[in-house]
Amino acid sequence: TPSFAEKLGLGRVALPDEIAAWNHDIGPQGQGLPMGSGSVEDGEMIFSENCASCHGEFAEGVDNWPKLAGGDGTLADKDPLKTVGSYWPYLSTVYDYVRRSMPFGAAQTMSDDDVYAITAYILYSNYLVDDDFVLTNENFMDVEMPNADGFIIDDRPETELTIFTEANACYENCKETVEVTKRAAVLDVTPQEEGAEAEPEAAPVEQAAADAPVEAAP
Amino acid sequence: MSDTPTHDGPTKGPNRRAFLRGAAATGVGLAATAKATAQDTPDPLITEMQDWASSTGEGVDASPYGMPIQFEGDVVRRNVPWLTADVISSINFTPIHALDGTITPQGCAFERHHSGAIELKKEDYRLMINGLVDRPLVFSYADLERFPRENRTYFLECAANTGMEWAGAQLNGSQFTHGMIHNMEYSGISLRTLLEEAGLDAAGDLADKWVYVEGADASSNGRSIPMEKALDDVLVAFKANGEALRMEHGYPVRLVVPGWEGNMWVKWLRRIEVTDHPIESREETSKYTDTLADGTSRKWTWIMDAKSVVTSPSPQMPITHGKGPLVITGLAWSGRGAISGVDVSIDGGKTWQKARLAKEGEKMALTRFYLDINWDGSEMFLQSRAHDDTGYVQPTKAQLREVRGENSVYHNNCIQTWWVKENGESENVEVSS
Numbered sequence: 001t002p003s004f005a006e007k008l009g010l011g012r013v014a015l016p017d018e019i020a021a022w023n024h025d026i027g028p029q030g031q032g033l034p035m036g037s038g039s040v041e042d043g044e045m046i047f048s049e050n051c052a053s054c055h056g057e058f059a060e061g062v063d064n065w066p067k068l069a070g071g072d073g074t075l076a077d078k079d080p081l082k083t084v085g086s087y088w089p090y091l092s093t094v095y096d097y098v099r100r101s102m103p104f105g106a107a108q109t110m111s112d113d114d115v116y117a118i119t120a121y122i123l124y125s126n127y128l129v130d131d132d133f134v135l136t137n138e139n140f141m142d143v144e145m146p147n148a149d150g151f152i153i154d155d156r157p158e159t160e161l162t163i164f165t166e167a168n169a170c171y172e173n174c175k176e177t178v179e180v181t182k183r184a185a186v187l188d189v190t191p192q193e194e195g196a197e198a199e200p201e202a203a204p205v206e207q208a209a210a211d212a213p214v215e216a217a218p
Numbered sequence: 219m220s221d222t223p224t225h226d227g228p229t230k231g232p233n234r235r236a237f238l239r240g241a242a243a244t245g246v247g248l249a250a251t252a253k254a255t256a257q258d259t260p261d262p263l264i265t266e267m268q269d270w271a272s273s274t275g276e277g278v279d280a281s282p283y284g285m286p287i288q289f290e291g292d293v294v295r296r297n298v299p300w301l302t303a304d305v306i307s308s309i310n311f312t313p314i315h316a317l318d319g320t321i322t323p324q325g326c327a328f329e330r331h332h333s334g335a336i337e338l339k340k341e342d343y344r345l346m347i348n349g350l351v352d353r354p355l356v357f358s359y360a361d362l363e364r365f366p367r368e369n370r371t372y373f374l375e376c377a378a379n380t381g382m383e384w385a386g387a388q389l390n391g392s393q394f395t396h397g398m399i400h401n402m403e404y405s406g407i408s409l410r411t412l413l414e415e416a417g418l419d420a421a422g423d424l425a426d427k428w429v430y431v432e433g434a435d436a437s438s439n440g441r442s443i444p445m446e447k448a449l450d451d452v453l454v455a456f457k458a459n460g461e462a463l464r465m466e467h468g469y470p471v472r473l474v475v476p477g478w479e480g481n482m483w484v485k486w487l488r489r490i491e492v493t494d495h496p497i498e499s500r501e502e503t504s505k506y507t508d509t510l511a512d513g514t515s516r517k518w519t520w521i522m523d524a525k526s527v528v529t530s531p532s533p534q535m536p537i538t539h540g541k542g543p544l545v546i547t548g549l550a551w552s553g554r555g556a557i558s559g560v561d562v563s564i565d566g567g568k569t570w571q572k573a574r575l576a577k578e579g580e581k582m583a584l585t586r587f588y589l590d591i592n593w594d595g596s597e598m599f600l601q602s603r604a605h606d607d608t609g610y611v612q613p614t615k616a617q618l619r620e621v622r623g624e625n626s627v628y629h630n631n632c633i634q635t636w637w638v639k640e641n642g643e644s645e646n647v648e649v650s651s
Contacts, residue, residue, distance in 0.1 A: 004277050007414070007415055007417070008365065008415060010357065010365060011347075011355040011356060011357040011358075011363045011415065012355065012356055013353055013354065013355060013356075014346050014354035014356045015353055017347070018346065018356065019354055022348075023348055023489070023491065024490065024498070025430055025432075025440060025491065025497045026497070027493070027495045027497055028495070028497075029495070046493075047227055063303065064302070065303050066303075070452075075509060075513035075514075076511065076512055076513030078624075078625075079625075080509060080513070080625055082504070087504065087515075088504055089503055090502055090503060091498060092227075092498065093498055093500050093504065096440075096500070097500040097504075098498070099439050100440075101333065101436055101500075102586055104306075104333070105230070105306075105333075105436075107333070107436035113257070119278055150513070150515055151503075151507060151514065151516070151517045152514055152515070152516055152517070153516070153517060154516050154517070154518050154519045154520065154521075155316045155516065156516075156523070159621050160621055161608075161610060162616070164523075164611050164612070164613045164617065165609050165610065165611055166609050169561070169570075169603070169605070169611045170570070171561070171569065171570045172569055172570065173568070173569070174570070175566075175568050175650070176425075177649040177650070178565060178566030178567065178568060178649045178650060179649060180637060180647045180648070181648045181649060181650055182386045182387040182647060182648035183387055183637075183645060183647050184386075184388055184390045184533075184645060184647065185387070185390060185645050185646075187387070187388050189298075189388060190298075190388075190391060190394060191296060191297075191298055191299070191387065191394075191532075
């Protein structure tokens with residue numbers, strides 16, 4: 001164990017009410033879940049009033065706003081759809097994030113029971129529970145998340161650091177030919193500086209594979 | 219007060235790209251301009267008295283806190299509207315193409331918010347430490363200024379930097395492909411010092427403990443950090459590049475997590491909790507997890523690997539001076555240690571030569587490199603390849619795709635190629651491997 005320095009006596013002891021007001025995180029095994037419950041039926045109404053304008057009546061997403069349902073079985077596809085149902089490993093994260101940070105622009109305005117109900121409705125939208133389901137702090141951990149086993153801990157030390165090394169760095173005659181295979185100018189999605197116009201493209205090269213811009217920073 | 223020139227966006231005047239197009243249209247091939255030629259007629263900027271050499275400039279009271287001169291109005295943050303659903307949970311980009319050295323001016327250092335940049339004054343600021351500590355504590359901002367201080371320079375790179383380029387060559391400019399990064403000199407307190415103030419005896423064996431950190435904003439941006447890192451080099455910072463943090467960078471207090479993905483550098487830091495488990499929050503499950511080709515996903519990919527990019531020439535920095543001496547310059551960095559060298563290729567990776575580092579690489583900080591060449595006016599495929607002091611060498615995109623596929627979203631540290639054409643313009647391309 002490390003040896004610790006002398007304390008400086010700065011700060012003051014946090015009071016229980018203060019810790020209770022800020023300490024809301026919920027662990028993957030349900031650590032920190034509040035007492036409460038909410039039904040799919042109530043969740044549908046609450047979701048419709050507070051969430052559907054961005055996420056859709058069925059959690060399917062509106063425009064570019066996040067889709068919360070769907071995408072089951074698409075993770076190995078060319079364009080995976082990653083939602084609560086198809087991707088998220090833990091239900092605790094849904095409750096934690098919704099209670100702490102949603103609705104967008106009016107976060108931390110919903111009761112614990114409301115959040116249980118919304119969580120139940122998101123599960124229902126992902127066909128993970130029936131329409132008469134009631135989610136409580138007691139049965140919370142019984143819900144099975146489809147992609148719970150879909151994650152591995154960073155394995156770059158084994159899969160990459162052994163390959164991307166000095167020993168494999170080439171300096172001379174590293175390749176025979178250099179051909180352009182993708183061009184950003186063909187895609188032409190870069191914001192232009194004011195006054196600049198789109199440049200005509202003449203050179204016949206292969207169309208960039210990225211048909212549509214990817215959402216990089218959702 | 220006099221009429222201080224200010225700018226609130228790009229200059230309206232001609233830009234380099236438009237200039238180049240005009241030149242090409244009239245058949246004046248810039249690349250054809252040979253080496254320095256004799257001047258036939260005297261230069262009126264020398265022979266005629268200029269106003270600034272006769273009258274006076276601005277007084278010292280003109281701008282108590284100055285902005286860059288108006289002619290640098292294009293050295294600004296830019297955003298790419300189609301990347302995100304709105305501008306509140308979004309990203310913008312540092313104009314790295316136009317900068318030199320390594321320190322990023324705070325005013326154009328990129329922003330990434332999940333619920334916008336909040337205004338939190340020092341008087342309202344509170345930092346809580348709770349969980350498995352001997353005494354849960356609350357600090358005011360003034361308390362923090364009384365702890366022993368450290369001063370370190372580190373890069374912050376968004377995990378999604380270059381993320382749009384996984385499937386192809388999309389955005390034309392190093393600002394857009396590599397500009398989710400900044401590099402600042404931070405002053406603050408080691409997180410270890412704060413944790414020791416609360417006391418870690420209650421935590422028992424620290425090997426399997428975590429700290430959960432969250433911000434004061436609506437998104438909270440909560441992330442779990444293993445105790446080993448928390449006790450190593452993480453800072454709770456309140457100054458950057460000599461002055462207070464900018465609002466958009468977490469004023470008054472943010473976390474600095476050297477070498478690790480930018481998402482973990484929690485801004486407007488309000489709480490640090492010692493736990494016996496990772497929280498597996500939204501920002502480490504739904505986001506900042508990296509999906510591989512088989513549909514499984516890596517989590518806890520904290521470290522940013524060695525990476526580099528040529529910032530000039532580049533698509534936003536065309537060569538306008540013709541043949542002859544050309545400065546190729548760029549940035550290199552590694553989250554695993556210090557940059558030990560940078561190689562540059564002008565032929566798309568057929569051959570490589572060693573660039574010159576402006577100064578010795580520092581751990582987990584940006585390093586500037588230069589390669590001075592005599593450009594013969596022919597097209598080039600410019601690439602740079604970073605080495606760090608762990609022996610790691612920056613891979614090609616093909617090498618990364620071989621391991622990960624194209625849907626990782628994050629952690630794209632591939633070698634970038636700029637196709638420099640005979641007219642001096644550059645384009646973001648991929649080339650055969």
